[in-house]
Amino acid sequence: MSLQKEISKRRTFGIISHPDAGKTTLTEKLLLFGGAIQEAGAVKSNKIKKGATSDFMEIERQRGISVATSVLAFNYKNKKINILDTPGHKDFAEDTFRTLTAVDSVIVVIDVAKGVEEQTEKLVEVCRMRNIPMIVFINKLDREGKDAFDLLDEVEQKLGLKVTPLSFPIGMGYDFKGIYNIWEKNINLFSGDSRKNIEETIAFDDAENPELENIIGESHADSLRENLELAYEVYPNFDRDAYLKGELQPVFFGSALNNFGVRELLDCFIDLAPSPRAKESDTRLVNPNEEAFSGFVFKIHANMDPKHRDRLAFIKIVSGTFERNKPYLHVRNNKKLKFSSPNAFFAEKKEIVDISYAGDIVGLHDTGNFKIGDTLTQGEIMRFKGIPSFSPEHFRYINNADPMKSKQLEKGIDQLMDEGVAQLFTLELNGRKIIGTVGALQYEVIQYRLEHEYGAKCTYENFPVYKACWVEADDPKNEEYSEFLRVKQKFLAKDKKGQLVFLADSHFSIDMTKQKYPSVKLHYVSEYK
Numbered sequence: 160m161s162l163q164k165e166i167s168k169r170r171t172f173g174i175i176s177h178p179d180a181g182k183t184t185l186t187e188k189l190l191l192f193g194g195a196i197q198e199a200g201a202v203k204s205n206k207i208k209k210g211a212t213s214d215f216m217e218i219e220r221q222r223g224i225s226v227a228t229s230v231l232a233f234n235y236k237n238k239k240i241n242i243l244d245t246p247g248h249k250d251f252a253e254d255t256f257r258t259l260t261a262v263d264s265v266i267v268v269i270d271v272a273k274g275v276e277e278q279t280e281k282l283v284e285v286c287r288m289r290n291i292p293m294i295v296f297i298n299k300l301d302r303e304g305k306d307a308f309d310l311l312d313e314v315e316q317k318l319g320l321k322v323t324p325l326s327f328p329i330g331m332g333y334d335f336k337g338i339y340n341i342w343e344k345n346i347n348l349f350s351g352d353s354r355k356n357i358e359e360t361i362a363f364d365d366a367e368n369p370e371l372e373n374i375i376g377e378s379h380a381d382s383l384r385e386n387l388e389l390a391y392e393v394y395p396n397f398d399r400d401a402y403l404k405g406e407l408q409p410v411f412f413g414s415a416l417n418n419f420g421v422r423e424l425l426d427c428f429i430d431l432a433p434s435p436r437a438k439e440s441d442t443r444l445v446n447p448n449e450e451a452f453s454g455f456v457f458k459i460h461a462n463m464d465p466k467h468r469d470r471l472a473f474i475k476i477v478s479g480t481f482e483r484n485k486p487y488l489h490v491r492n493n494k495k496l497k498f499s500s501p502n503a504f505f506a507e508k509k510e511i512v513d514i515s516y517a518g519d520i521v522g523l524h525d526t527g528n529f530k531i532g533d534t535l536t537q538g539e540i541m542r543f544k545g546i547p548s549f550s551p552e553h554f555r556y557i558n559n560a561d562p563m564k565s566k567q568l569e570k571g572i573d574q575l576m577d578e579g580v581a582q583l584f585t586l587e588l589n590g591r592k593i594i595g596t597v598g599a600l601q602y603e604v605i606q607y608r609l610e611h612e613y614g615a616k617c618t619y620e621n622f623p624v625y626k627a628c629w630v631e632a633d634d635p636k637n638e639e640y641s642e643f644l645r646v647k648q649k650f651l652a653k654d655k656k657g658q659l660v661f662l663a664d665s666h667f668s669i670d671m672t673k674q675k676y677p678s679v680k681l682h683y684v685s686e687y688k
């Protein structure tokens with residue numbers, strides 16, 4: 160099969176949601192439809208239960224599971240589907256942000272009763288910034304929840320999206336009758352039986368048809384007609400180009416647990432969702448159909464086997480094909496590397512493959528060569544953009560608690576940062592090291608892993624920082640910049656790449672700094688150019 164054909168078959172996407180909205184359940188049902196698993200319950204949730212003090216032990220235990228669920232691939236209707244797992248727990252949001260750099264589209268799951276929740280807002284914002292095409296799935300229609308129009312409003316307002324429903328619910332909760340599929344023009348009747356893979360679907364291209372009363376009863380028929388009329392009036396027609404540009408988001412309703420509305424979502428998804436998209440590098444836009452291979456590391460998974468300190472680097476193939484035993488250029492190290500056992504991922508297992516295509520993810524065994532964001536090519540010198548670091552939420556000094564093991568500590572910190580577990584900042588003034596994380600849980604993880612993997616011990620000390628701001632000077636030689644450097648000396652640090660960062664202790668201090676030094680730009684994201 161030609162390269163182009165193979166690539167156009169691929170759909171690489173992520174499912175994002177606030178914890179408990181139903182991401183795991185939906186993933187599982189999609190796999191069931193793809194025939195990739197045989198029974199429900201096969202996909203282990205790698206979710207971390209809220210508030211458990213032993214959370215980090217749980218992470219350890221689940222690390223094996225989460226590598227298995229990092230990429231779930233299956234074939235469906237002649238399409239190759241790659242679902243990239245995105246941790247729902249907010250302390251691992253950074254991991255999710257990075258995974259979103261490797262998807263070509265996303266499905267956003269929202270709980271019909273809870274509506275738009277905090278974590279959904281953050282994740283959607285990242286997708287919106289990158290114009291990632293999004294489909295919204297409103298879940299748990301078998302339960303009482305918010306009115307459909309209110310929810311659509313909420314999605315538009317809180318998430319800053321422009322939506323158009325492609326299906327519409329008939330009733331809700333105990334009175335849930337089914338869904339009118341605007342896209343396929345049929346009615347899907349709800350039986351409440353999750354074991355059924357295909358529910359009863361009745362073609363119905365005109366809701367005015369008097370037959371409707373016989374099927375869902377008079378009052379439901381009336382309100383469906385009213386709702387559809389209003390929906391057609393208020394929302395724009397679906398326009399695929401607008402969806403692909405990230406300007407319009409289609410919405411579906413259903414119940415993942417009951418396997419209801421999931422087939423419709425999947426069928427529509429494979430029609431609408433984009434095949435692998437082009438990606439910007441520092442020199443040019445790289446097209447997936449180019450013959451020459453290129454790709455980048457978006458995730459590093461450590462310790463698959465506790466006996467060996469091995470890591471698996473996840474590469475998203477941006478263009479061409481990745482072949483086993485072929486030499487590729489590791490651009491940052493300017494070194495050619497060959498991989499004898501690249502892993503491809505299937506529903507619940509990984510396998511060595513000879514060839515993978517743009518859109519696919521390969522896992523490469525790594526002994527410490529890779530960092531998040533590294534680019535691999537067939538020889539071309541370029542670096543893919545778009546794997547920024549975001550300002551952490553928590554900051555602490557890290558101290559060495561065992562002076563005999565300072566080398567081990569350094570190495571451990573270095574490698575954990577390469578994996579993207581947290582961010583390291585080194586204070587300009589005295590060289591002290593500060594660890595920045597998205598969630599407090601990360602500190603326990605780091606401490607635990609330093610001890611168990613590197614034999615090093617650390618303690619933490621609070622360091623009151625509100626946000627890390629990456630500093631960009633309009634003119635590094637001007638007087639204003641020199642003054643900024645002098646006055647703020649105590650709060651300046653370097654990140655791991657050597658970029659200058661201002662560790663602001665309050666929102667007020669950021670505002671004041673911006674006012675006082677207008678030629679110094681402060682960014683909450685490391686990649687601002």
Ligand code: G4P
Pocket residue numbers: 176177178179180181182183184185204206247298299300301302413414415416417
């Ligand atoms: P997450 O990955 O987004 O965190 O959510 P997950 O799929 O684990 O679902 C969270 C809870 O919501 C689960 O219940 C799940 O069974 C339930 N759920 C998912 N989809 C639906 C749906 O369509 N209708 C209803 N009524 N419930 C749904 P749990 O009690 O937390 O877990 P479990 O013991 O059932 O696994």
